[in-house]
Amino acid sequence: MKALTAKVAVVTGARQGLGEATARRLADDGATVVVADLQDPGALAAELEQRTGRRHAGVVLDVTDGRRLRAALDDVVARFGSLDVLVNNAGVSQPQLPLIETTDETYEHVMAVNARGVFNGIRAGGAIMAESGGGRIINIASYLGKRGLATFGVYSASKGAVISLTQAAAEELGPYGVTVNAVCPGTMVTQLMLDTLSATTGEENPDAEAWMRAYAGDRIPVRRMGRPADVAGLVSWLASDDSSYMTGAALNLSGGEALYF
Ligand SMILES: NC(=O)c1ccc[n+]([C@@H]2O[C@H](COP(=O)([O-])OP(=O)(O)OC[C@H]3O[C@@H](n4cnc5c(N)ncnc54)[C@H](O)[C@@H]3O)[C@@H](O)[C@H]2O)c1
Structure with missing residues (x-):
């Protein structure tokens, strides 16, 4: 039996990049995968169905809209019977500028997608999983969440928020069987x-x-x-039963570029 057989997983920001590779890997490892993105991810869902011979789905949503995200996750439970894995991957970068030149618009947008989007996912997914008796939440942060980098100040801060949210959620949701971890990719x-x-x-x-x-x-x-498949492999393990004793971690995946904890 494959490691994720019978699990239902949602991956946000899955139309391309790290999210797409993750969706493919989770599907290959046996999960039913719902790919969610701002842009229509229907073609990827159809390809996954063809490749695995199982049902998957695509949903258009903006992770900054908490109500819409909750409704979409409720819909996943209604359609597929459970929500076992939520990968909060959707994220945006920023124009490379020092903080004193960074606009309000950049701050609001980067924080809205990267920090609020993950908060929305943890709140909605965590509530559903806690009620159903367990699950896995995996947040895609960045090594820059642990080290503010010049000209990436707002992006770094947004990823720092993801790590803090991960730790708080791990403490709150652990007793309900829900683990919450962050992956901190390096330069992918x-x-x-x-x-x-x-x-x-x-x-x-x-x-x-x-x-x-x-x-x-x-x-x-x-x-x-780094390659998208590197992230996908770690997420797949975090989604599996083998990772049940790991929670609240923020794991560097950087080929050694980030040697700090
Ligand atoms: N690429 C890297 O080097 C790197 C390094 C560390 C962390 N990350 C993080 O990994 C995640 C994925 O990055 P990527 O490189 O694959 O990016 P990408 O730009 O290739 O893909 C991001 C996807 O997210 C979607 N998206 C953007 N805003 C959204 C929103 N509001 N709601 C729903 N979907 C939205 C986009 O449509 C896109 O499909 C991000 O959180 C990013 O910050 C990337």
């Missing part, structure tokens, strides 16, 4: 990272390969950038 190759690179270099099509080789060579002990 996704569209979000490539967009950030374009914004940083000012080039429309920067030589990403050369940049990645130089960056990894300088800063990452395992000498490569």
Whole structure:
């Protein structure tokens, strides 16, 4: 039997990047997966159905809207019978600027998606799982949640909030059989990272390969950038029964770039 057989999982921000890889991995490992995103993730849900021969679903939602998120999760329970795993992955980056040049709009938007979005997910998913007797909440933070980085101040703060929410939720929900953990990826190759690179270099099509080789060579002990599949593998383990004694953790997944706890 596969590790996630009979589990129902929701992954937010799953239309591309780390969320997409995670949705694919959870489906391959036996879960029924509901992919949720601002942009219609229907094509991915259909592909997962074809690939696994099981039912999955796609839902359009904005994680900043707490009521809509709760309604969507209730709908998952009504349709598939339970909510066992919630991966709060949806997130946005920020224009790379010092804090004294950062706009109110950037602050509001980054905090709304990255911090409030995860709060909305924990509140809604945690309530459903606590009532049903257990579950797994996995929040995608960042290594920058543990180390505020110049020109990424608001993003770093939003991910720090994700780690604090994870710890508080782990204490509150542990007695109900719900574990809550955060994954703190390092520098991963996704569209979000490539967009950030374009914004940083000012080039429309920067030589990403050369940049990645130089960056990894300088800063990452395992000498490569992270891949979406790296995150997917850790999330799958956190979603499984094997991880039942781990909660409140914020796990670095950075090829050694982040050596602090
Ligand atoms: N890529 C990296 O290097 C890296 C490193 C550390 C952490 N992260 C975090 O991992 C997560 C995924 O990042 P990614 O690189 O795959 O990003 P991405 O931009 O490739 O994908 C993010 C997805 O989230 C969706 N989304 C954005 N706002 C949303 C909202 N309000 N409601 C619902 N969906 C929304 C987007 O439509 C998109 O499909 C984010 O939380 C990000 O902060 C990424």
